Amino acid sequence: MQQMNGRAFLRVSLLVVVAGWLAGCGDEITTVFPAPVLPNGGFPPPPAPVLPPPQRIFLENAQVKLGIDLNAGGAITYLTDGPTGENMVNNYDLGRQLQTSLYSGPVPYEVNGKKPHPSWPGLGWNPVQTGDVHNNPAQVVTHRKDSTNRLYVKTVPLIWPLLNEPADCQMEHWLELKGNVVHVRSRTQLTRRDTAQYQARTQEAPCVYLNGTHYRMVAYTGDKPFTNDALFEFNTAHPITDRYTTENWAALVNKAGRGIGIYRRNEFRFISAFFGATGIGGERDGDTGYLTAAPFNVMDHNTVYEFEYDIVVGSVEQIRQFAYTQQRPATGPNFQFVTDRQGWHYANTRDAGWPIRNELSVQWGRSDITLDNFAVKSPKVFWRAADVKRLQFEAAFTTPATTARLNWRKPGDVEFKTLTNPGFDFLIVGDGQFRTYTVDMTKVPGWExxxxxIQLEATPGAPRPANERTGRLRLRRVTQ
Structure with missing residues (x-):
């Protein structure tokens, strides 16, 4: 196994959220909303709740045995390293497992006279594939086993903080087992009656809870990805913590260095945590290691949210080498907004909504005028500034301003508001006509x-329209 290195390339920031023992996939994992409210801080955990008896369907070969549970929303509740190994998936309650959990507003989310559970007042709209905080299971609408190595399941998830409240969406999952790898495709169709567009939220896409024996979180977080550079390991109990994973994977493994890794191409933001005592516990115990791929996404009322990922079972070296065989992540900008947002999202503004038709049409102004500014943000990336010598924006601005500001983050920058670099203002024409704006990044101070x-924002102090909702940015592409 590759030599472990406890020093990360960036200073990993501990979020202010301290999750408790009842943490399920409905956990809040950003600083936007409060942590769960748990008696005595959640320590020690109460006895494991009574769950519906498992109704599992399996895929297996000589390397892996995988089971989904029809009494847990069709989520993965069983996964072994080898056909006769111990189940690694934690099933303490119906918020753990290996599954999909999504987030949007409003906060709090109340419907049909139901209010959030007192432990989870700040989650908002949170459909969870397996069930709710009361351990009611989500409904499996249909399922099938297409062959010896393929499964399909469609689920109506439940809203985690509410009592037995079906979410206004449907989740579909396709699973395919090949060797020691399970490839998963996830598709969620939203059909919300509430048509408001809420701020982007962190998604758990997917989230993973393993038994306390899998306490070693391993990933590469350095600046030399795909070179077999030393790995990063965190192997003590820790609260929810951001990881900048520059090889697009992270793993939870046991003392022997075996377990599972999650690989998601072009995803650089993972989150990990460990709750309880490390090195002990089975699937019905509270001790658990947690891992999620955690992109920010806008969840429109009618959107289709799709993503794919791979579960790799085995040693850290096997997990890493699988990632090395996949297509490398982009080394510079190539965002074409044809049918989706490409992971772009917003702070204190909004766009015209779903579906996306060849452009992002974004309000170039503040939704809340009591706040200083707004921003149009890219997803997390890994670019070497020296390789990105220019940025091109095919865009149309409607604004009285004559400049817009480009800003960027580097490893260790917790958020844009804490940046020390001032950003760079470039000239624009605010007549609503499309132009290609080219910024020569070799002449931009601090681009290194x-x-x-990256993000686009209004230049501080620039003229604003009397009604900021009339400002507009139409963005077709961001390339180099």
């Missing part, structure tokens, strides 16, 4: 080292 995210 590793770039982890």
């Amino acid at each position: 080292g590793i770039i982890t995210q």
